[in-house]
Amino acid sequence: MRTIVDTGTYGEYLHYGMPLALVTVVGMDGNVNVSTNTSIAPLPGDKQRVALGVLKENYTDELLNQNGEFVINIIPPELRSAAQQCGTLSGRRVDKLEVCNLSTLPARFVKPPLIKECPLNIECRVVGIHDLGELNLWIADILAVEVADLWSNGRGGVDLETFDPLFYTFGYTMTRGPLVGAGGL
Numbered sequence: 001m002r003t004i005v006d007t008g009t010y011g012e013y014l015h016y017g018m019p020l021a022l023v024t025v026v027g028m029d030g031n032v033n034v035s036t037n038t039s040i041a042p043l044p045g046d047k048q049r050v051a052l053g054v055l056k057e058n059y060t061d062e063l064l065n066q067n068g069e070f071v072i073n074i075i076p077p078e079l080r081s082a083a084q085q086c087g088t089l090s091g092r093r094v095d096k097l098e099v100c101n102l103s104t105l106p107a108r109f110v111k112p113p114l115i116k117e118c119p120l121n122i123e124c125r126v127v128g129i130h131d132l133g134e135l136n137l138w139i140a141d142i143l144a145v146e147v148a149d150l151w152s153n154g155r156g157g158v159d160l161e162t163f164d165p166l167f168y169t170f171g172y173t174m175t176r177g178p179l180v181g182a183g184g185l
């Protein structure tokens with residue numbers, strides 16, 4: 001027997017284990033905003049791309065319309081409370097970098113900064129938008145992926161022993177289990 005699952009008002013019960021990210025964006029006047037996002041899909045192909053789902057009511061979406069660049073900052077377990085605050089407060093009312101005590105580093109190719117406390121950062125530039133009603137799906141080229149020493153394998157890759165992102169799973173947050181295979185198998 002299969003039972004129909006109630007996916008919740010915001011589809012929170014749709015998320016079967018997605019990495020949590022702090023997405024940084026910047027407005028025309030240089031104001032930086034950060035928000036929690038778990039609707040991120042890397043897209044395969046010759047060109048490295050990513051799709052980011054952002055609710056139109058969010059300040060993040062407004063700033064993406066002003067400057068079509070963003071950085072995906074993958075969240076380590078220590079930043080769970082920052083993820084919660086950046087996912088509930090709006091940058092229209094508060095400076096979340098200050099509230100959450102987050103620091104920034106300049107990005108190489110885009111205006112929004114990297115979050116220093118997040119060891120994996122993906123610089124993105126928008127190449128298309130799909131208007132999905134209450135949501136915009138931002139399609140972006142990946143310009144750079146940067147890893148801090150903490151999660152680096154020292155050979156231009158991510159060390160899968162130390163890589164420890166937070167996952168958003170059926171409305172809850174979890175960390176990873178052991179490595180069980182390679183090459184997707």
Ligand SMILES: Cc1cc2nc3c(=O)[nH]c(=O)nc-3n(C[C@H](O)[C@H](O)[C@H](O)COP(=O)(O)O)c2cc1C
Binds near residue numbers: 020037057058086090
């Ligand atoms: C765990 C979690 C995941 C979230 N994922 C998304 C998401 O994928 N897309 C989105 O638009 N908002 C998402 N949100 C909600 C935004 O982070 C939230 O509305 C935030 O306050 C928006 O801030 P802003 O107005 O400064 O952009 C998420 C929140 C949490 C707590």
